[in-house]
Amino acid sequence: MKSQSQKPRKVHVQVNEQGNQTADIRLPYGIFRLGLKQAAKTTKQETDPCARALAKLKDFDCALFERAIATGEMILPHVILDATETDSNTHVVITAE
Secondary structure, three states: OOOOOOOOOEEEEEEEEOOOOOOOOOOHHOOOHHHHHHHHHHOOOOOOOHHHHHOOOOOOOOOHHHHHHOOOOOOOOEEEEEEOOOOOEEEEEEEEO
């Protein structure tokens, strides 16, 4: 079990398209935070399934999430996004670790 002072260190991104895993990466949580800001600007113009899934994070509040982890309200690992695009058969899972 993780302690209450635990902080998210990494984010695990998994993408499956039409039953095939097309992405499985871990990146530092800080890069994820920075990426959210950029994604908010760019996903509006994109139409691919991954961009549509990321657009669902537009209201994700990193500071609020980090406080919930620090206080023990949430524990790691925690799924931040689990989105399925049925028309393209794409499944995206983003987990904070």
